Amino acid sequence: MNKYLVIGNPIEHSLSPLLHNYWFKKYGILDSIYEKRKVDKKDLKEIVESVKKGDIKGVNVTVPFKSEILNYIDSFPNEVQKTKSVNTLIKENDKVVGYNTDQGGFEISLSVNNWNKKNKKILILGAGGVAPSILSSFIKKDGASKVYLCNRTRNKAEELKKHWDAAADSCGMLKNTIEVVDWEKKIELCDLVINTTSVGLSVDENINFDFDHYDNNKNVLFYDLIYNPKETNFLKNAKQRGNKIMNGKLMFLWQAQLAFKMWTGVSPEINDEVINLLS
Numbered sequence: 001m002n003k004y005l006v007i008g009n010p011i012e013h014s015l016s017p018l019l020h021n022y023w024f025k026k027y028g029i030l031d032s033i034y035e036k037r038k039v040d041k042k043d044l045k046e047i048v049e050s051v052k053k054g055d056i057k058g059v060n061v062t063v064p065f066k067s068e069i070l071n072y073i074d075s076f077p078n079e080v081q082k083t084k085s086v087n088t089l090i091k092e093n094d095k096v097v098g099y100n101t102d103q104g105g106f107e108i109s110l111s112v113n114n115w116n117k118k119n120k121k122i123l124i125l126g127a128g129g130v131a132p133s134i135l136s137s138f139i140k141k142d143g144a145s146k147v148y149l150c151n152r153t154r155n156k157a158e159e160l161k162k163h164w165d166a167a168a169d170s171c172g173m174l175k176n177t178i179e180v181v182d183w184e185k186k187i188e189l190c191d192l193v194i195n196t197t198s199v200g201l202s203v204d205e206n207i208n209f210d211f212d213h214y215d216n217n218k219n220v221l222f223y224d225l226i227y228n229p230k231e232t233n234f235l236k237n238a239k240q241r242g243n244k245i246m247n248g249k250l251m252f253l254w255q256a257q258l259a260f261k262m263w264t265g266v267s268p269e270i271n272d273e274v275i276n277l278l279s
């Protein structure tokens with residue numbers, strides 16, 4: 001039996017087992033099972049060793065270990081070097097390699113919604129493990145005109161900006177697009193506001209920003225990377241204000257599709273049936 005895992009803490013919210021097991025069945029890959037496991041930092045080494053030994057065939061890594069896991073794997077491609085974030089492990093030539101499919105999943109989720117980033121103003125909330133993958137999507141050439149980056153712990157956002165500004169020239173990125181702003185500061189109207197924090201994973205959690213100036217603005221998209229619960233307070237409030245909303249379901253589906261293809265060689269179809277599976 002080929003074993004796959006999603007690891008994180010918390011992990012209860014993860015719908016990865018439901019999705020991957022559905023795809024295993026749909027595509028006749030019947031000798032495979034995908035499970036979730038709540039882990040601590042001390043368990044990461046052992047998980048990577050299990051992939052190396054072949055006891056686990058593939059792993060998805062989620063909150064809060066996407067950066068930490070880099071310390072235990074053997075190698076990773078260039079885009080991981082840039083984002084310092086890994087969400088997919090696979091064994092290749094006796095080495096455990098870490099990939100980032102979040103970035104691709106996020107970009108596809110916007111493009112299938114016909115959302116074009118060119119010359120747009122973006123507000124990104126959060127500077128944790130997934131934030132670099134989101135940030136990097138906007139500072140490519142032909143990207144956003146401005147990216148406001150805002151994190152409760154401000155210095156993490158400063159570090160992220162420093163990293164990208166330094167790397168910009170060598171990786172063909174736009175320079176000086178990012179401005180770090182204080183948490184909960186009222187910021188000028190943006191075209192896209194993205195919650196990349198984990199605030200909202202518990203249903204009663206709230207992000208206490210003043211978004212009153214977005215009232216009745218139908219053009220602004222509020223995007224929460226969280227997909228379970230499917231409507232966080234961040235999205236509920238935006239809907240009440242009359243803004244467009246989107247949760248992390250499509251990003252989740254597309255990042256999962258990219259990982260599934262790496263592990264099995266099969267590229268599963270993203271259709272209404274699979275979208276509804278996660279409702």
Ligand SMILES: NC(=O)c1ccc[n+]([C@@H]2O[C@H](COP(=O)([O-])OP(=O)(O)OC[C@H]3O[C@@H](n4cnc5c(N)ncnc54)[C@H](OP(=O)(O)O)[C@@H]3O)[C@@H](O)[C@H]2O)c1
Nearest residue numbers: 063064126127128129130152153196197198225248251252
């Ligand atoms: N849809 C998808 O496919 C997808 C993919 C990846 C991630 N996600 C979601 O994205 C979220 C973040 O993931 P991650 O890997 O970046 O997590 P992470 O590394 O643990 O980072 C958590 C972020 O949330 C902030 N935060 C936590 N509690 C807070 C609070 N009470 N007030 C303000 N900020 C707070 C942290 O700020 P500090 O730095 O100040 O602690 C940090 O910026 C999770 O909800 C995850 O489920 C979704």
